[in-house]
Amino acid sequence: MGMWTSLDAMWEMPAEKRIFGAVLLFSWTVYLWETFLAQRQRRIYKTTTHVPPELGQIMDSETFEKSRLYQLDKSTFSFWSGLYSEVEGTLILLFGGIPYLWRLSGRFCGYAGFGSEYEITQSLVFLLLATLFSALTGLPWSLYNTFVIEEKHGFNQQTLGFFMKDAIKKFIVTQCILLPVSSLLLYIIKIGGDYFFIYAWLFTLVVSLVLVTIYADYIAPLFDKFTPLPEGKLKEEIEVMAKSIDFPLTKVYVVEGSKRSSHSNAYFYGFFKNKRIVLFDTLLEEYSVLNKDIQEDSGMEPHSGEEGDNEEIKAKVKNKKQGCKNEEVLAVLGHELGHWKLGHTVKNIIISQMNSFLCFFLFAVLIGRKELFAAFGFYDSQPTLIGLLIIFQFIFSPYNEVLSFCLTVLSRRFEFQADAFAKKLGKAKDLYSALIKLNKDNLGFPVSDWLFSMWHYSHPPLLERLQALKNTKQD
Numbered sequence: 001m002g003m004w005t006s007l008d009a010m011w012e013m014p015a016e017k018r019i020f021g022a023v024l025l026f027s028w029t030v031y032l033w034e035t036f037l038a039q040r041q042r043r044i045y046k047t048t049t050h051v052p053p054e055l056g057q058i059m060d061s062e063t064f065e066k067s068r069l070y071q072l073d074k075s076t077f078s079f080w081s082g083l084y085s086e087v088e089g090t091l092i093l094l095f096g097g098i099p100y101l102w103r104l105s106g107r108f109c110g111y112a113g114f115g116s117e118y119e120i121t122q123s124l125v126f127l128l129l130a131t132l133f134s135a136l137t138g139l140p141w142s143l144y145n146t147f148v149i150e151e152k153h154g155f156n157q158q159t160l161g162f163f164m165k166d167a168i169k170k171f172i173v174t175q176c177i178l179l180p181v182s183s184l185l186l187y188i189i190k191i192g193g194d195y196f197f198i199y200a201w202l203f204t205l206v207v208s209l210v211l212v213t214i215y216a217d218y219i220a221p222l223f224d225k226f227t228p229l230p231e232g233k234l235k236e237e238i239e240v241m242a243k244s245i246d247f248p249l250t251k252v253y254v255v256e257g258s259k260r261s262s263h264s265n266a267y268f269y270g271f272f273k274n275k276r277i278v279l280f281d282t283l284l285e286e287y288s289v290l291n292k293d294i295q296e297d298s299g300m301e302p303h304s305g306e307e308g309d310n311e312e313i314k315a316k317v318k319n320k321k322q323g324c325k326n327e328e329v330l331a332v333l334g335h336e337l338g339h340w341k342l343g344h345t346v347k348n349i350i351i352s353q354m355n356s357f358l359c360f361f362l363f364a365v366l367i368g369r370k371e372l373f374a375a376f377g378f379y380d381s382q383p384t385l386i387g388l389l390i391i392f393q394f395i396f397s398p399y400n401e402v403l404s405f406c407l408t409v410l411s412r413r414f415e416f417q418a419d420a421f422a423k424k425l426g427k428a429k430d431l432y433s434a435l436i437k438l439n440k441d442n443l444g445f446p447v448s449d450w451l452f453s454m455w456h457y458s459h460p461p462l463l464e465r466l467q468a469l470k471n472t473k474q475d
Contacts, residue, residue: 019375031086041452067443070153099377123385197364225256248273285323331430338421411458
């Protein structure tokens with residue numbers, strides 16, 4: 001009876017109070033669901049202390065224990081940072097942080113001689129202050145993650161100076177993109193008339209295509225060093241493989257990812273006939289800084305020391321060696337190019353743009369509702385930027401959660417298909433060993449709770465991928 005009474009009371013509240021209550025309730029529901037899933041996975045990290053029999057051939061007990069402890073540390077960090085983030089977001093809403101920051105932005109504009117009619121100027125000041133607040137409150141967490149957790153488990157390669165310079169650079173580059181794009185978007189919404197949502201969507205489509213095009217050539221090099229892959233066997237084999245599937249490859253780069261982390265990766269980018277492949281130096285056995293360090297530390301010369309000592313050093317190096325052999329790198333690229341050949345990239349862009357169009361359309365429907373603004377403390381004015389924030393971030397949050405889950409399921413399906421494509425290219429054996437090595441290098445924990453992995457994993461669990469490759473693995 002009590003529950004029905006409280007529900008009735010809620011429905012008798014003004015619309016803005018109901019909206020605000022629903023937003024907070026949903027936010028905490030998602031947070032508790034995520035925490036429940038994380039606790040299930042954490043239990044697996046705690047209780048799976050020995051390598052399960054089916055993983056005996058894949059992982060040695062030392063690596064298994066290292067990855068278990070790494071993932072435990074990460075899950076503890078994730079719990080506290082997630083709790084902080086949820087509490088911070090709730091307090092900002094409860095104490096009117098958004099209208100306060102909007103008024104503060106107006107005050108700054110006033111000092112500079114801009115009145116309340118300069119809404120776009122005030123919106124840009126608001127964005128600058130909001131992103132600055134976010135960067136400053138996120139900084140201690142980021143520092144702890146990099147210099148405590150990643151450092152402890154041997155992944156961090158950054159100095160504090162490099163980290164801070166990087167963070168400042170990221171902030172400045174973000175503002176250089178965010179502020180002009182936002183001002184143009186707000187201007188289009190203002191002058192677009194009844195069909196502004198079509199123009200706003202087209203504008204964001206063009207911006208995203210431009211950013212994808214210029215990112216690797218002009219933005220990424222501000223943070224990392226890109227060098228063309230030198231002529232040699234690996235480059236030739238990459239070019240041959242690209243040609244065999246009609247991939248219009250123009251350049252292959254190696255990025256110096258080892259300056260910040262020893263995690264590894266590979267990706268391709270570019271439109272139409274201008275595709276480039278980027279390999280992290282940590283992915284390539286012969287480029288990995290870690291391997292060079294080990295070799296120097298062990299003083300590995302063909303004739304140094306006793307035979308027995310030599311064997312021990314070789315075993316150590318073999319165990320610690322990072323990255324993949326050329327054949328394995330080709331298999332990983334076979335998988336990545338599979339995403340292109342099978343149209344996964346185009347499908348993802350289409351889904352993303354359909355979603356973007358739908359969101360702008362619904363925004364156009366909802367932007368006139370004054371109770372949405374009143375729910376978040378805006379009683380006298382309805383600024384467009386605040387409308388975007390409220391509708392996209394808060395009102396759409398249930399839809400965003402469902403969409404995110406569907407995209408995770410689709411992503412896993414795409415990963416299996418890309419593995420199968422690499423298998424068709426005759427790379428199953430090499431991809432099999434590459435996946436094991438990459439899992440080991442990145443200290444991935446190969447045992448997962450079914451519910452946690454179903455909700456979170458954009459890639460299928462390692463064992464499932466290996467099983468699918470094994471079914472028709474070449475000898």
